[in-house]
Amino acid sequence: MAEADASAAGPLNEPIPGLSPSASTPTSTQAQQSSPAFVAPSDYLRPRERSHVSKSRGPMSPLDHEQLDGLRAIREFLKARTSYDVLPLSYRLIVFDTALLVKKSLNILIQNGIVSAPLWDSKTSTFAGLLTTSDYINVIQYYWQNPDALAQVDQFRLNSLRDIEKAIGVQPIETVSVHPLQSLYTACRRMLESRARRIPLVDVDDETQRAMIVSVLTQYRILKFVAVNVKDTQNLRKPLRDIDCGTYGNLQTATMETPVMDVIHLLVKYSISNVPILDSEGGVVNVFEAVDVISLIKGGVYDDLNLTVGEALLKRSEEFPGIFTCTLNDRLDSIFDTIRKSRVHRFVVIDEDKKLKGLLTLSDILEYHTVVAAVVAAAYYATLAA
Missing domain, CATH: 3.10.580.10 (CBS-domain)
Structure with missing residues (x-):
């Protein structure tokens, strides 16, 4: 985090309660x-x-x-x-390609003690949304409704999540984002409007004009930034x-x-x-x-x-x-x-x-x-x- 209390920064992606190796x-x-x-x-x-x-x-x-x-x-x-002000001086960001198997993405989240990750479509070189716990719950719902489809579930890729959402009639994957130079107030309003608990920060490369995923901003990180500095x-x-x-x-x-x-x-x-x-x-x-x-x-x-x-x-x-x-x-x-x-x-x-x-x-x-x-x-x- 870029405030005076550098120790408050912590890891970028939000840890899974009960799975964090640092507790x-x-x-x-x-x-x-x-x-x-x-x-x-x-x-x-x-x-x-x-x-x-x-x-x-x-x-x-x-x-x-x-x-x-x-x-x-x-x-x-x-x-x-701005959202940039909240980011720590150094951090690690894990981004999933949409071609990754859902099963493998789950294992990566667990191994790294995080609960969400931005998605990237390498075919179009575009930001493809944010993978959260809700998406895995959707997979569970699909499996529960189709118990004979376990082999099929194991072969699901992240780019097939929308098909799962349609099949069980739930909201699509979160695609809301905000530019890191926009105010924290804007990021807060964007999260509240979309009912998201975290929001990716997406910039644009000046030379290629392609999107760049900078970070993921959580409600906790914003409120802790306020608690430390205000x-x-x-x-x-x-x-x-x-x-x-x-x-x-x-x-x-x-x-x-x-x-x-x-x-x-x-x-x-x-x-x-x-x-x-x-x-x-x-x-x-x-x-x-x-x-x-x-x-x-x-x-x-x-x-x-x-x-x-x-x-x-x-x-x-x-x-x-x-x-x-x-x-x-x-x-x-x-x-x-x-x-x-x-x-x-x-x-x-x-x-x-x-x-x-x-x-x-x-x-x-x-x-x-x-x-x-x-x-x-x-x-x-x-x-x-x-």
Whole structure:
């Protein structure tokens, strides 16, 4: 990453939770795997001096003004910095040719601890989209609907993914991209509009006028860049219960006894990336993530799809860091502090009894800062001007 904290850069492609070779503290028992460590953002929050306090503007409270000032500072920062600014000084980028076998691409992802890779069509010398976990889930769906086609599935190439998508009636592979010199704000809006959690950076060669894949930008990398460089995040002191950020209704859940394929169907049907796992009393005990599917089909073996969720989660690496939780009393300043210190992709919102209240994803946080807060601020200042 090009900011002052060079150590925050990390590897370019997003690691697979539980498959990263660089993780540390191992756990080995079934109980530990079934009941992962819970990490609350307030555990990371340390007292810091506030950058400034806004003067009162009308009927809003000082806390409201601070919140608006913090949100405005973040939006201005995103508009002033480009995607190039987020990239580390050196990194490795893995790009797949569309002629590669799907089975081989899966093994490469696992070996390198990543969950996505840009696609390149060597016949036309063009960018062909981004391969993600969703594409492998589509292959699983196809296999489940056509159990006699295992030999055919093993011969699928990446350029045949569109045929699979048509066969099972799902959205096509992500092809959205952004130029690396465009603002981070533009990259965020492009991701939100396409519901993508990462976006390739594609430049154009001045001499050949051909596309060049520069990198892949993730929501986590953007938010960590903000957390490291924008001190005004400490002004975001309104609790989650008082802001429009997160999902708190119509949540899809499962139990440890739920068949894995039932959860995969939920991921596809509702276009979600995770399903909270609850106990018999409704308490959160784990989260089944889309990336957990990767470890179940490595080597092209699909037998593990018959497992229950509990059995499948036992196949996670001992280095799986656990799930991150927060409550409705937590604030975005502590959320950003957690993002600054830990690789996190979502927060499970729980109450004091660990009962599920909602989900707070990185998409929710990006949308709140780039869309929702801007609308609220515009409405407020329009009222003052009236």
